[in-house]
Amino acid sequence: MAERVHPRDSPPSSTELKKTPSASPDRPLKPAAPLLEKPVSPPPAGTYVIQIPKDQVYRVPPPENAKRYQQLSRRKHRRSTCCCCLCWFFGLLFTFILLAAIAAGVLYLVFRPEAPKYSIESVSIKGFNLTSSAPLSPEFDVAVRAHNPNNKIGIYYRTGSSVNVYYNDVRLCNGKLPVFYQGTNNVTVFVASLKGSGIELTSAVHKALISGETKGAVPFKLNLRAPVRIKVGSLKTWTITVKVDCDVTVDKLTSKSKLVSKHCDYGVELW
Numbered sequence: 061m062a063e064r065v066h067p068r069d070s071p072p073s074s075t076e077l078k079k080t081p082s083a084s085p086d087r088p089l090k091p092a093a094p095l096l097e098k099p100v101s102p103p104p105a106g107t108y109v110i111q112i113p114k115d116q117v118y119r120v121p122p123p124e125n126a127k128r129y130q131q132l133s134r135r136k137h138r139r140s141t142c143c144c145c146l147c148w149f150f151g152l153l154f155t156f157i158l159l160a161a162i163a164a165g166v167l168y169l170v171f172r173p174e175a176p177k178y179s180i181e182s183v184s185i186k187g188f189n190l191t192s193s194a195p196l197s198p199e200f201d202v203a204v205r206a207h208n209p210n211n212k213i214g215i216y217y218r219t220g221s222s223v224n225v226y227y228n229d230v231r232l233c234n235g236k237l238p239v240f241y242q243g244t245n246n247v248t249v250f251v252a253s254l255k256g257s258g259i260e261l262t263s264a265v266h267k268a269l270i271s272g273e274t275k276g277a278v279p280f281k282l283n284l285r286a287p288v289r290i291k292v293g294s295l296k297t298w299t300i301t302v303k304v305d306c307d308v309t310v311d312k313l314t315s316k317s318k319l320v321s322k323h324c325d326y327g328v329e330l331w
Contacts, residue, residue: 061071127143129252140151147315172315175206176215180284180322181281183248187256188313190270196261198232200225202282207247215242218299221286223252227279248319252284273312277320282306301329 174231181203188198203224210216221237234258242248261269272278284304290297306324 077146079237089225100240102202130210159176172210173213175326175328176302177209177241177283178302178326179205179324180306180308180319181205183280183308183311183317183319184315185311185313185317186315188269190266190273193266195253195257196232198225198255198259200233200235202252202254203249204284205247205249205251206242208242209245211245212293214244216289216291216296217242218289221284223254225254225256225281226281226283228268230259230265232259232280237284269313276311277309277313278313279307279309282308303327303329 086318118176183203186199186203187196191197202225212225217237219239219241224232224234233254235252235254237252238250240248240250255275269278282305284302284306287299288302289299304324304326306322308322309320311320312318
């Protein structure tokens with residue numbers, strides 16, 4: 061029996077439709093492909109669409125902008141390098157400060173440092189002749205009491221100290237402290253010999269001194285500056301300046317003068 065040949069575009073016959081296998085539990089039918097809502101229109105004539113993968117696209121500036129592109133790239137590189145250096149610098153600085161703070165805390169807990177204390181014990185005065193208008197050559201012998209309350213810290217008093225005595229902003233005499241070492245938990249009383257010469261007083265200052273001696277209360281200011289080095293264990297610090305400012309009042313201007321009142325403020329200059 062001859063087979064029938066159908067044209068390609070002709071619809072299938074009913075016989076061929078009957079031969080199409082139907083759906084069964086063992087062989088389910090394939091779902092039909094979804095229909096597009098809008099059919100894709102073909103590109104217009106003379107238009108070509110070329111698709112290139114992203115990893116094959118290279119961004120190359122045009123020749124007229126190549127030089128500017130290189131300059132911008134170098135600027136960005138320099139900025140990133142500077143930012144990196146600054147980050148490293150601040151990181152190291154923070155680490156150093158942190159370590160220094162930890163070391164200072166450990167030293168404080170180990171040595172328990174306390175500030176030394178100073179006071180004026182006595183003042184002996186010579187060379188005041190207020191019955192004459194001639195220039196004065198006053199002399200002061202000031203006994204200073206220094207107390208080092210530390211059990212593990214010593215103090216070296218070095219050269220370059222200065223002691224000055226003032227009355228109403230007029231410097232009467234000056235001198236120096238002795239050079240010595242003050243051990244731990246020690247009290248030392250040292251005498252500073254101060255001298256002045258050719259001191260000319262105004263009439264107002266001259267009258268104020270006579271009035272003060274008559275009342276038994278002559279006030280003076282004493283300024284002391286002493287460079288010291290602190291000994292902590294077997295180590296010595298850099299030179300530190302001790303500052304002592306005292307207000308003292310004596311009853312008379314003689315070698316047998318007595319202190320009526322005294323008050324001292326003291327501090328240090330670390331640098």
